[in-house]
Amino acid sequence: MAVVATVAALVAALGGALWLAARRFVGSSVRHGGGDPGLMHGKTVLITGANSGLGRATAAELLRLGARVIMGCRDRARAEEAAGQLRRELRQAGGPGPGSHAGEAGELVVKELDLASLRSVRAFCQQMLQEEPRLDVLINNAGIFQCPYMKTEDGFEMQFGVNHLGHFLLTNLLLGLLKSSAPSRIVVVSSKLYKYGDINFEDLNSEESYNKSFCYSRSKLANILFTRELARRLEGTNVTVNVLHPGIVRTNLGRHIHIPLLVKPLFNLVSWAFFKTAVEGAQTSVYLASSPEVEGVSGKYFGDCKEEELLPKAVDESVARKLWDISEVMVGILK
Ligand SMILES: NC(=O)C1=CN([C@@H]2O[C@H](COP(=O)(O)OP(=O)(O)OC[C@H]3O[C@@H](n4cnc5c(N)ncnc54)[C@H](OP(=O)(O)O)[C@@H]3O)[C@@H](O)[C@H]2O)C=CC1
Ligand SMILES: CC1=C(/C=C/C(C)=C/C=C/C(C)=C/C=O)C(C)(C)CCC1
Known part of the structure; x- marks a missing residue:
């Protein structure tokens, strides 16, 4: 027996x-690796948090498609290292020679951007406006997940500050350049976890109580409400904005989750078996940034390169407007 x-x-x-x-x-x-090399030739794309995970994989694919990719990263050394690796990978994949597409590949540029500092966001945008004649795609990708209670340079709760407010200011300061480059696109990386968030206007800084899961979800709900309100404001400008969830992806996002050393191999095995790779997770970002299929589409939510339904709390127009107004005050761009 x-x-x-x-x-x-x-x-x-x-x-x-x-x-x-x-x-x-x-x-x-x-789907992945689908677009024709050259599809993004002549286009400039800015990706926040492009040195790691989804941002890095998105940069690699858009580079392969011929774009000039600006990596907006908080740590220059980490970003230069990632850029160097991406250039080497591209050379190895294409290899110069007849029949290769290496000549059509774009270029990578690193610029410093710390979304936890409004000063840094402003300096970055000033530099962008001085040095870049056009911006065809902005991908708001950078994010922080379930960190302990921390504040940004300007005193905002870190997850709300980086995931929502930093990108809110960045987008607003680059809107003129996006409009003058139209047709242009904005892509926002959110998460399915938005479902567990609420915009509690009374305590946006979590001074009264802090729950790291709730604050992450709230910041990702804010990403969606921001997208929908911005789409409404951009009607008729030929600048579109869409939001996506990438699924569950094996990246460095879980860095603040403490796992006892002994069970870490088990978690690694589970994530290896069940999570998407960064390349798989980046496909919807690449699709929204480059595909002719979504030309003119705006204000929509996507997963696995397909439109998905949102919960009522993510399409509430009055909450979206109120969040926009409060965010303007918080980042200091109220006219
Ligand atoms: N992985 C997943 O399963 C999921 C991810 N997402 C979203 O995908 C996006 C990308 O995350 P992912 O690739 O997984 O995670 P990673 O941790 O691998 O990448 C996050 C990127 O954001 C950057 N970043 C963090 N804080 C700042 C800051 N203050 N200023 C500028 N950049 C910053 C990081 O920079 P640095 O390396 O210097 O820390 C890094 O480049 C996030 O918005 C996340 O919420 C959504 C759903 C699921
Ligand atoms: C990969 C991995 C981890 C898990 C990360 C997780 C679970 C991230 C989940 C992110 C999600 C779901 C974000 C949604 O927006 C551990 C356990 C930290 C360590 C082992 C490697």
């Missing part, structure tokens, strides 16, 4: 391992 049970357990474990490996190597239903 014990022998039968042992054999059954071994067969189950082996079957499970094979199934996981098959999922990883065969089973991605997400």
